[in-house]
Amino acid sequence: MSDIIIIGGGIAGGSLAAAVSADADVVLLEAEDVFGYHATGRSAAMYEPNYGNVVINTLTRASHSAFKEADVLSPRGVLYLADENEQHLMDAIADADFNDRVTLEEALALVPILNLANIRDAVLATAACDLDVDKLFQSRLKIARANGAQLHTKAGVNGIHFDSQWHVRTAVGEFSAPILVNAAGAWADQIAGLAGAKPLGIQPYRRSVARLPAPRGLDVSDWPMLLSAAETWYAKPDAGKWLVSSAEEDPVDPMDAWADDMVLAEGLARYQEFVTEEVTRVESNWAGLRSFAPDRTPVVGFDGVAQGFFWLAGQGGYGVQTSPALSALAADIILGRTPDFDTGIIAALSPSRSM
Ligand SMILES: Cc1cc2nc3c(=O)[nH]c(=O)nc-3n(C[C@H](O)[C@H](O)[C@H](O)COP(=O)(O)OP(=O)(O)OC[C@H]3O[C@@H](n4cnc5c(N)ncnc54)[C@H](O)[C@@H]3O)c2cc1C
The missing domain is CATH 3.50.50.60 (FAD/NAD(P)-binding domain)
Known part of the structure; x- marks a missing residue:
């Protein structure tokens, strides 16, 4: 016993x-x-102290010292991006702790594949880290x-x-x-x-992720994670590759989840609007379940x-x-x-x- x-x-x-x-x-x-x-x-292996509701924010920030002690954080940052449809969300994002509005030129200097023709606003979340x-x-x-x-x-x-x-x-x-x-x-x-x-x-909700070659073969290791203001897609470096998620929340039964090709393709199309590089090849993909009360x-x-x-x-x-x-x-x-x-x-x- x-x-x-x-x-x-x-x-x-x-x-x-x-x-x-x-x-x-x-x-x-x-x-x-x-x-x-x-x-x-x-x-997605991220620590982002502003992500989620206020209870989540409290719990995340209270976890920081344990992560430091375990030596599992490394600086990454999240670059929030908005097109004209998502622009109305950016003031609240810019007002959050640790976040700084950046010019589109500054955003481009961080991530040289951004398509400034379609991007209206950018905010850098400086406290966000990769979590091992x-x-x-x-x-x-x-x-x-x-x-x-x-x-x-x-x-x-x-x-x-x-x-x-x-x-x-x-x-x-x-x-x-x-x-x-x-x-x-x-x-x-x-x-x-x-x-x-x-x-x-x-309720479990599926979320799919694609692994792509680094855009244009560039060294992406120092790029921040990219996240659309309404969380309709995100992208981040991963061991020399480039992950793009369709960021869907599709309710499913508990299961060994796999990526839905159509959902992933739609997510890649949303991502594509924000960058100049064509997605030509998906090397692998997967999905996981995020389960919410x-x-x-x-x-x-x-x-x-x-x-x-x-x-x-x-x-x-x-x-x-x-x-x-x-x-x-x-x-x-x-x-x-x-x-x-x-x-x-x-x-x-x-x-x-x-x-
Ligand atoms: C695509 C994606 C991106 C994410 N990104 C982040 C992120 O950047 N940062 C972050 O903090 N979180 C992120 N999450 C969320 C995070 O992964 C989950 O909140 C967390 O892993 C949940 O942990 P868990 O132990 O509750 O669930 P799980 O890891 O699913 O563990 C539950 C376990 O219970 C076992 N189990 C179920 N039934 C039984 C049974 N009858 N008998 C024995 N065992 C059983 C299962 O096999 C499973 O291994 C992400 C999730 C997804 C899918």
């Missing part, structure tokens, strides 16, 4: 395992052959292992029941503990259903009804950049410690809030 069973071996479950395993016996269960196979392994997701994630798993946590892959949970504690059936055996954590990403509502808890409406704020806390059932889900498009803060908060609640966050944030994340 353990103290805590965590279902889901992505950044959420892995970070929580690291955060609680010094003080509790932990079992981490992952259905796939490897940890981090789903959303965690498919992210793999290094962060592996460091969390390493801490959990060193603390004696049991980490299981190929351990898909297919049955859950509760008597005085939780009993979880998997392909690699049965596990029992008084606390069961639902960190199952896109499958969070399905896990709630298996456990007899009320699903919260956590109805109010687009994560769900962290004990279920209001199901005893010992803890939610760590609905991280949407911010699950990596908020993972240190969310796992620290979850660990504090589970272990009965006083959380570092004010009651407003804790209430905004509670599974009992109205969404």
Whole structure:
């Protein structure tokens, strides 16, 4: 018997395992052959303190010191761009912390493929960084292992029941503990259903990404990420290549997601309006799922009804950049410690809030 069973071996479950395993016996269960196979392994790997709502901003900024300590941030910047249709959004973007409006000529000096004929406004988000997701994630798993946590892959949970504690059936055996954590990403509502808890409406949305050769063979390594003001596409350097995402939010069932060719082509066409270089070749593509609660704020806390059932889900498009803060908060609640966050944030994340 353990103290805590965590279902889901992505950044959420892995970070929580690291955060609680010094003080509790932990079992981490992952259905796939490897940890981090789903959303965690498919992210854009960005830290952008202005991205998302005000609760997300607080959690992201509170995570900064942990990222510095883990040495996983490197400067990137985000260049927000608007054509005439998106221009009305730019004043708010320019007003946000750490952001500076730049002239179109300054934008072109940063990214020499911009098509200034179609761009009306540009803002540089100076605090945005690349996040080394793999290094962060592996460091969390390493801490959990060193603390004696049991980490299981190929351990898909297919049955859950509760008597005085939780009993979880998997392909690699049965596990029992008084606390069961639902960190199952896109499958969070399905896990709630298996456990007899009320699903919260956590909906996975697909997002597709194409990997292109660097435009004109240029060295793109120092270019900022490009993001349209209304988030209708984005692009960023990646190991000498150029990633372009169609930035779609198409609702889908939980699954091993793949890119939709038509959606990706439409996204590339939107991107194409902002640059002078033709997209001639896509080298590879993929998709991942961003899973949101109805109010687009994560769900962290004990279920209001199901005893010992803890939610760590609905991280949407911010699950990596908020993972240190969310796992620290979850660990504090589970272990009965006083959380570092004010009651407003804790209430905004509670599974009992109205969404
Ligand atoms: C294209 C894209 C770009 C993104 N960019 C960023 C970004 O730049 N910055 C950022 O912070 N975030 C970004 N995100 C979001 C981020 O990737 C997610 O919020 C985060 O990875 C969610 O982590 P998770 O651990 O909750 O989910 P996951 O990584 O999906 O982990 C959940 C795990 O639960 C497992 N599981 C499910 N059911 C069971 C079961 N029955 N038994 C056992 N295991 C089970 C799954 O196999 C899975 O591995 C992006 C996402 C996408 C798709």
